[in-house]
Amino acid sequence: MSKILIRGAKVLGGEPQDVLIDGETIAEVGTGLDAEGAEVVEADGKVLLPGLVDLHTHLREPGREDSETVLTGTRAAASGGYTAVFAMANTFPVADTAGVVEQVWRLGREHGYCDVRPVGAVTVGLEGRKLAELGAMHESAAGVTVFSDDGKCVDDAVIMRRALEYVKAFGGVVAQHAQEPRLTEGAQMNEGVVSAELGLGGWPAVAEESVIARDVLLADHVGSRVHICHLSTAGSVEIVRWAKSRGIRVTAEVTPHHLLLTDELVRTYNPVYKVNPPLRTERDVHALREALADGTIDIVATDHAPHPHEDKDCEWAAAAMGMVGLETALSVVQETMVDTGLLDWAGVADRMSFQPARIGQATGHGRPVSAGEPANLTLVDTAYRGQVDPAGFASRSRNTPYEGRELPGRVTHTWLRGKATLVDGKLT
Amino acid sequence: MDTHAKTHASDARPVLEGPDIARVLTRIAHEIVERAKGADDVVLLGIPTRGVFLAQRLAAKLEQITEREVLCGSLDITMYRDDLRLQPPRALARTEIPGDGIDGRLVVLVDDVLFSGRTIRAALDALNDIGRPRAVQLAVLVDRGHRELPIRADYVGKNLPTSLRETVKVLVTEEDGRDTVLLGAKPAAPGERQP
Amino acid sequence: MQRHLISAADLSRDDAVLILDTAEEMARVADRPIKKLPTLRGRTVVNLFFEDSTRTRISFEAAEKRLSADVINFTAKGSSVSKGESLKDTAQTLEAMGVDAVVIRHGASGAPYRLANSGWIDAAVINAGDGTHQHPTQALLDAFTMRRRLVGRDAGLGQDLSGRRVTVVGDVLHSRVARSNVDLLHTLGAEVTLVAPPTLLPVGVESWPCEVSYDLDVTLPKSDAVMMLRVQRERMNAAFFPTEREYSRRYGLDSDRMARMPEHALVMHPGPMVRGMEITAQVADSERCTAVEQVTNGVSIRMAVLYLLLGGNETALTARTTEEK
Numbered sequence: 001m002s003k004i005l006i007r008g009a010k011v012l013g014g015e016p017q018d019v020l021i022d023g024e025t026i027a028e029v030g031t032g033l034d035a036e037g038a039e040v041v042e043a044d045g046k047v048l049l050p051g052l053v054d055l056h057t058h059l060r061e062p063g064r065e066d067s068e069t070v071l072t073g074t075r076a077a078a079s080g081g082y083t084a085v086f087a088m089a090n091t092f093p094v095a096d097t098a099g100v101v102e103q104v105w106r107l108g109r110e111h112g113y114c115d116v117r118p119v120g121a122v123t124v125g126l127e128g129r130k131l132a133e134l135g136a137m138h139e140s141a142a143g144v145t146v147f148s149d150d151g152k153c154v155d156d157a158v159i160m161r162r163a164l165e166y167v168k169a170f171g172g173v174v175a176q177h178a179q180e181p182r183l184t185e186g187a188q189m190n191e192g193v194v195s196a197e198l199g200l201g202g203w204p205a206v207a208e209e210s211v212i213a214r215d216v217l218l219a220d221h222v223g224s225r226v227h228i229c230h231l232s233t234a235g236s237v238e239i240v241r242w243a244k245s246r247g248i249r250v251t252a253e254v255t256p257h258h259l260l261l262t263d264e265l266v267r268t269y270n271p272v273y274k275v276n277p278p279l280r281t282e283r284d285v286h287a288l289r290e291a292l293a294d295g296t297i298d299i300v301a302t303d304h305a306p307h308p309h310e311d312k313d314c315e316w317a318a319a320a321m322g323m324v325g326l327e328t329a330l331s332v333v334q335e336t337m338v339d340t341g342l343l344d345w346a347g348v349a350d351r352m353s354f355q356p357a358r359i360g361q362a363t364g365h366g367r368p369v370s371a372g373e374p375a376n377l378t379l380v381d382t383a384y385r386g387q388v389d390p391a392g393f394a395s396r397s398r399n400t401p402y403e404g405r406e407l408p409g410r411v412t413h414t415w416l417r418g419k420a421t422l423v424d425g426k427l428t
Numbered sequence: 429m430d431t432h433a434k435t436h437a438s439d440a441r442p443v444l445e446g447p448d449i450a451r452v453l454t455r456i457a458h459e460i461v462e463r464a465k466g467a468d469d470v471v472l473l474g475i476p477t478r479g480v481f482l483a484q485r486l487a488a489k490l491e492q493i494t495e496r497e498v499l500c501g502s503l504d505i506t507m508y509r510d511d512l513r514l515q516p517p518r519a520l521a522r523t524e525i526p527g528d529g530i531d532g533r534l535v536v537l538v539d540d541v542l543f544s545g546r547t548i549r550a551a552l553d554a555l556n557d558i559g560r561p562r563a564v565q566l567a568v569l570v571d572r573g574h575r576e577l578p579i580r581a582d583y584v585g586k587n588l589p590t591s592l593r594e595t596v597k598v599l600v601t602e603e604d605g606r607d608t609v610l611l612g613a614k615p616a617a618p619g620e621r622q623p
Numbered sequence: 624m625q626r627h628l629i630s631a632a633d634l635s636r637d638d639a640v641l642i643l644d645t646a647e648e649m650a651r652v653a654d655r656p657i658k659k660l661p662t663l664r665g666r667t668v669v670n671l672f673f674e675d676s677t678r679t680r681i682s683f684e685a686a687e688k689r690l691s692a693d694v695i696n697f698t699a700k701g702s703s704v705s706k707g708e709s710l711k712d713t714a715q716t717l718e719a720m721g722v723d724a725v726v727i728r729h730g731a732s733g734a735p736y737r738l739a740n741s742g743w744i745d746a747a748v749i750n751a752g753d754g755t756h757q758h759p760t761q762a763l764l765d766a767f768t769m770r771r772r773l774v775g776r777d778a779g780l781g782q783d784l785s786g787r788r789v790t791v792v793g794d795v796l797h798s799r800v801a802r803s804n805v806d807l808l809h810t811l812g813a814e815v816t817l818v819a820p821p822t823l824l825p826v827g828v829e830s831w832p833c834e835v836s837y838d839l840d841v842t843l844p845k846s847d848a849v850m851m852l853r854v855q856r857e858r859m860n861a862a863f864f865p866t867e868r869e870y871s872r873r874y875g876l877d878s879d880r881m882a883r884m885p886e887h888a889l890v891m892h893p894g895p896m897v898r899g900m901e902i903t904a905q906v907a908d909s910e911r912c913t914a915v916e917q918v919t920n921g922v923s924i925r926m927a928v929l930y931l932l933l934g935g936n937e938t939a940l941t942a943r944t945t946e947e948k
Contacts, residue, residue, distance in 0.1 A: 188732075196827030199732040199756030199802060204826070268740070269733030313741070315710055317731035317754070504648070507662040507690075507930070517934035519641060520648040557657040 009043035013345025051083025051376030056301035063092025078421035081378035096121035096132035098140035105142035148175035183207035225249035234287035256332035271319030306397030440612030452585035457489035476521035545579035645927035663692035686925035732756035762803035785812035793852030
């Protein structure tokens with residue numbers, strides 16, 4: 001197998017080192033490594049991270065191939081520096097059987113840009129009434145470990161309790177989309193000063209927080225662990241912080257857009273800013289950044305949600321919710337966390353690779369950059385600054401809220417088990 | 429009418445001063461009484477802005493001469509202009525029809541300057557929507573020529589031969605603090621519309 | 624430059640006064656034998672109504688016709704047009720027919736803003752009510768009615784509503800009329816108090832330039848005008864208030880309450896009125912209720928807005944907000 005020598009890379013942001021890849025694994029990390037017989041990649045002071053892991057991606061296949069497919073989605077992931085993504089279950093048909101999850105898993109393997117770990121639905125058809133065959137999905141070739149009705153909340157307390165209990169048998173985790181449905185009927189944006197002015201249905205913070213509070217207490221009661229998807233409010237942070245201090249096994253994610261954008265943007269009525277959970281206030285953004293820095297929030301997950309142009313080129317109320325995120329996530333995290341001094345690159349590796357791999361049990365991902373580990377790596381030009389141009393996206397969809405915005409950082413190389421998926425910013 | 433054209437006070441010279449204007453208006457008042465045979469059915473309608481003040485002065489003089497009340501009002505022609513599309517919308521001025529309307533009466537339109545005739549055309553259109561006068565006449569303080577429509581004044585204060593490069597500006601005490609008629613050179617603005 | 628009228632909040636004080644003054648002149652046209660002006664001859668205005676509103680549409684149509692515009696009525700209610708995509712398609716279709724202005728009523732808040740700012744069309748956009756967002760011509764006609772009654776028809780020219788106290792009562796949460804009125808009345812110098820049960824006030828109302836009260840009886844004696852908003856009976860089913868009877872008792876305007884208002888104070892209603900709910904028939908039919916006058920004034924205000932936006936080669940209204948793109 002081929003050898004690759006990455007020369008002069010700041011591993012996790014540290015002093016420049018050389019990293020030698022031999023076949024699928026990292027052979028050696030050190031200085032002045034011998035390049036004999038190896039293809040040399042001059043890192044030139046770029047930052048080398050373990051391949052990023054996204055616990056929350058919508059690949060849309062099967063069912064909505066007009067917005068994304070496993071192929072285009074995993075290419076977008078490789079572009080963004082990811083080597084593993086967890087594909088959410090809200091496809092058509094819903095990923096609530098072993099058959100569907102295996103299909104998605106297999107497509108990911110065939111395309112080879114990024115490992116695809118399917119997330120199984122908690123309930124049949126995401127309807128919140130009847131548990132899906134969680135065990136069968138776990139035992140399938142896809143080996144599902146994360147279960148979520150994402151897009152919908154498992155709002156029935158009994159169903160949620162049973163799911164939390166049931167997955168203990170095989171060490172699974174339930175990822176909750178925390179949204180009290182009655183409190184968010186007709187909700188269009190964060191409820192507050194801006195919604196009052198714009199006359200858009202309010203989406204109160206409490207609709208998220210009350211479900212998180214209930215679920216951490218449930219997890220505690222049944223001795224299970226629970227993962228909170230896309231936490232978006234300062235109040236949610238407080239609840240998770242409290243739960244963790246009590247030793248409750250809760251993990252939480254935040255999306256890049258909730259670290260950067262606020263509901264003030266909705267004043268444009270441009271549906272590119274319409275997302276679930278909604279963009280919140282400046283105060284929430286700061287609480288989320290702090291929580292990610294201090295570890296209250298464990299990981300960054302993209303909630304990459306592709307939509308075709310026509311689903312956003314309309315009035316706000318009619319538009320679909322969601323934003324693409326795989327190809328801009330690292331840049332937004334650099335902008336909001338690294339360049340602000342809240343997190344160093346080792347911290348980024350932790351929040352975007354180590355921890356998500358641990359929570360999702362993505363074997364072979366989120367490993368240290370050291371000899372003997374799988375060569376899942378991402379090389380980032382952190383000195384770069386440039387405007388986001390959706391035309392260059394590998395994703396099939398363009399619904400990014402960052403079009404034209406200047407952001408730092410650019411992923412130049414991604415290696416999946418030693419095989420380059422991205423070279424000099426170009427997909428292989 | 430080109431009251432909106434910019435006239436540089438410095439290079440504009442007066443062609444009528446306060447006393448001339450008063451004299452001219454008195455003469456016009458007498459002509460109206462003569463032509464209208466007593467002026468008992470006359471309604472004076474001034475065209476805003478300065479035509480209104482001139483109409484009021486004429487009415488006062490007519491009342492002096494005839495010792496009867498003379499009806500006087502205003503007729504805003506803004507929304508009847510044919511050059512609306514050529515500039516931003518103007519603020520509207522008041523149309524005030526005195527008494528019980530103009531039907532069967534002799535309407536004398538009063539304006540400061542008669543130029544292309546387009547203002548008067550608009551005024552005739554506006555009158556048409558208000559009622560049916562017995563006859564319509566026109567009194568102007570200055571006729572500067574260059575008609576673009578078949579319109580002429582019945583009463584003219586002063587005929588003032590001008591070139592198109594010149595501007596005529598009427599100032600009245602009520603609006604401008606003094607009575608005078610200024611003749612000046614038009615600043616050569618590139619692409620400026622001909623009046 | 625403000626080419627569109629999307630929100631009452633976009634109007635400066637001078638713009639608003641200019642519109643009211645212009646409407647005052649337009650109103651005089653209604654007293655003439657020929658209630659028509661040639662001003663918008665050759666201009667085409669489409670009334671694009673995605674929501675049923677016969678009153679507003681007829682008012683705009685009367686205004687457009689009095690100014691001699693060519694009028695196209697497009698009512699899209701109930702058809703497949705309620706889907707977002709179609710707003711764009713419909714608007715583009717109409718523009719392809721050479722429309723100069725679009726008067727739009729839409730159930731989705733922000734639809735007129737999108738239409739004006741998304742590069743879909745070039746025509747001027749006039750908001751005739753969007754969702755629970757704005758209804759700027761309603762606010763203008765309300766202000767016009769207040770200025771006439773409280774300041775005077777001629778004395779009001781050039782004047783705003785400085786120091787006048789206006790109370791807006793009812794379902795503020797779901798009311799574009801309330802939002803538009805708070806914005807415009809504030810711009811015109813009036814002091815606004817919103818009175819409603821707490822359930823019918825939006826979270827975030829505390830940032831609005833007005834006072835908020837839950838007690839109508841305390842507010843009435845200090846009001847120069849009391850504006851009653853329509854309260855839809857179906858709100859009851861969503862637990863916004865217990866019963867119609869309780870709502871009327873606490874927030875309805877009856878003769879007893881009206882007697883507590885100052886002698887000169889007006890009772891206003893944007894219509895359609897729900898008699899017996901927010902207003903008793905006796906109050907609605909009283910001399911002090913301006914509901915019918917408001918309808919008349921609506922035509923004058925809409926004529927003024929159409930003239931100022933479309934009458935010349937560019938708009939007469941100044942820009943306060945930056946348009947997107």
